[in-house]
Amino acid sequence: MAFKYGLNYKELAALNKIPAPYVIYPKQKIRLSNKVKTVKQTVKKSTANSQKAKTTPTKVVKSNKKQTTVSNKNQIAKTPSNTKTKSKKALNWVWPVSGDVIKGFSNKGVSSKGIDIKGKKNGKVVSASDGIVVYAGNGLIGYGNLVIVKHSDEYLSAYAYNQEILVKEQQSVKAGQKLAIIGGKGSQTSLLHFEVRKDGQPINPLKVLPK
Numbered sequence: 113m114a115f116k117y118g119l120n121y122k123e124l125a126a127l128n129k130i131p132a133p134y135v136i137y138p139k140q141k142i143r144l145s146n147k148v149k150t151v152k153q154t155v156k157k158s159t160a161n162s163q164k165a166k167t168t169p170t171k172v173v174k175s176n177k178k179q180t181t182v183s184n185k186n187q188i189a190k191t192p193s194n195t196k197t198k199s200k201k202a203l204n205w206v207w208p209v210s211g212d213v214i215k216g217f218s219n220k221g222v223s224s225k226g227i228d229i230k231g232k233k234n235g236k237v238v239s240a241s242d243g244i245v246v247y248a249g250n251g252l253i254g255y256g257n258l259v260i261v262k263h264s265d266e267y268l269s270a271y272a273y274n275q276e277i278l279v280k281e282q283q284s285v286k287a288g289q290k291l292a293i294i295g296g297k298g299s300q301t302s303l304l305h306f307e308v309r310k311d312g313q314p315i316n317p318l319k320v321l322p323k
Contacts, residue, residue, distance in 0.1 A: 117312045203241045208238055243269075245261055245291075257273065266311055
């Protein structure tokens with residue numbers, strides 16, 4: 113669950129007062145954040161303000177016509193600067209393993225929500241972008257030795273079936289920094305299963321990786 117929403121599993125467990133080994137049960141409600149109520153209150157206030165604006169007499173709007181026009185111009189003028197700020201924060205992606213993609217992305221099935229990359233024996237697995245390691249272990253069924261890196265509030269990446277993990281949770285990493293030694297699954301050796309999540313949803317890693 114923490115993997116899906118890009119959260120630290122220990123912080124999520126602490127928020128819900130779940131002790132190690134972090135066992136949860138069917139139909140158990142899990143709180144993801146303490147900020148939910150705050151968001152709802154903000155929405156209500158915004159709605160109330162918009163309703164007051166609608167009931168404002170027409171004459172008042174006319175008397176402030178010049179001020180309204182100036183305000184709109186200021187808003188338009190600020191738009192380009194906001195766009196530039198977002199572009200500066202764009203993530204720089206690199207391939208986690210040098211090799212061919214032998215299995216593509218699909219929304220069907222857990223093991224298909226990423227890509228499989230064929231690497232070299234005992235080759236290195238590197239971070240696809242700057243970020244913080246939020247998970248390093250083998251507790252997630254179906255992923256073997258797994259490393260999850262959170263890159264931003266939107267993006268996180270996952271590196272599965274590693275032979276050996278070389279980083280620790282809460283460790284900051286740079287794009288291209290070694291995370292693990294490549295492993296494999298079943299009879300397939302020197303294979304990395306790589307996933308990218310955006311806002312908690314799996315996306316095709318090929319959309320962000322350089323061509």
